Amino acid sequence: MQNSIKIDDNTIQSEVHPKLLSLLKQFDKICTDNQIKYSLHGGTLLGAVREKGFIQWDDDADIAMTCEEYKKLVAVMNNSTLQMQITEYPAVQIFDPVIKEGWIDIFIYSNITSVPFFRKIKLLCLDICSAMLRTRETINLSEFKKYSKKKVICYKIIYYVGKIFPMKFKRQLYRFVADHLSTGKKNLIHRANDNYVGRRIAIPVTWMEKYERIKFEDTSLMTSSSYHNILVSSYGQDYMIPIQPTEHAIHVHRTENNLLSKKIIS
Numbered sequence: 001m002q003n004s005i006k007i008d009d010n011t012i013q014s015e016v017h018p019k020l021l022s023l024l025k026q027f028d029k030i031c032t033d034n035q036i037k038y039s040l041h042g043g044t045l046l047g048a049v050r051e052k053g054f055i056q057w058d059d060d061a062d063i064a065m066t067c068e069e070y071k072k073l074v075a076v077m078n079n080s081t082l083q084m085q086i087t088e089y090p091a092v093q094i095f096d097p098v099i100k101e102g103w104i105d106i107f108i109y110s111n112i113t114s115v116p117f118f119r120k121i122k123l124l125c126l127d128i129c130s131a132m133l134r135t136r137e138t139i140n141l142s143e144f145k146k147y148s149k150k151k152v153i154c155y156k157i158i159y160y161v162g163k164i165f166p167m168k169f170k171r172q173l174y175r176f177v178a179d180h181l182s183t184g185k186k187n188l189i190h191r192a193n194d195n196y197v198g199r200r201i202a203i204p205v206t207w208m209e210k211y212e213r214i215k216f217e218d219t220s221l222m223t224s225s226s227y228h229n230i231l232v233s234s235y236g237q238d239y240m241i242p243i244q245p246t247e248h249a250i251h252v253h254r255t256e257n258n259l260l261s262k263k264i265i266s
Helices: 009-033 042-050 067-078 116-132 149-162 167-180 227-235 247-265
Strands: 061-066 092-095 104-111 188-191 202-204 211-216 219-224
Touching: 009 061, 009 067, 009 092, 009 104, 009 219, 042 061, 042 211, 042 219, 042 227, 061 067, 067 104, 104 167, 116 149, 116 167, 202 227, 219 227
Parallel strands: 061 104
Antiparallel strands: 092 104, 104 188, 188 202, 211 219
């Protein structure tokens, strides 16, 4: 996907979506065969509910699962001869080296406390870990204009300090914070490996306990039975009204995808 930032919507629908659908079917079969529960998420879930398939400008697929189900998935992937591969936490993607276009982003739900102070501590630690994991290319995609000079300076200092440590250590630190810090009574979960805004959305653990099949293009895929509540938590009550993302958001998203494709496919 070397020119992903230049792809138009017609190309996405005619070339990328069929390959993404094939990838989703492979992923669904792996999960079904191994009793692994997952839920369509983000734009993919929104498309399933609103369009019965892909949103026209979406050039990747989104899946969410609890950390327990994710561990089961990793065990299956590591102990099989599957063609599909998985990237390391926290930026988790499932991809097929043969397809070479499109992949599935996996968002992992971990426990988070309901106590505001300790929740802020956990989120701050995850923000610090996230800044440390930035690369020279991805840090330039940050929307620094939205933040005060003080915050931008702090962010860049953390980024440069993070360069001292090996990537493996930083990933392990991120995972430790996500899984073990400020988990509370374990009745709330959040997408610990999501972006800055996504990490801050906490939902009841019960929303990821029951699942059902939902129509998606020419097949059916798994989703949380509480998908309406999940969509409202991310997009608001009017999620059924289509809103095209800004040119900047599309540019950042496709640039990140382009960087990822060079990393995992080259």
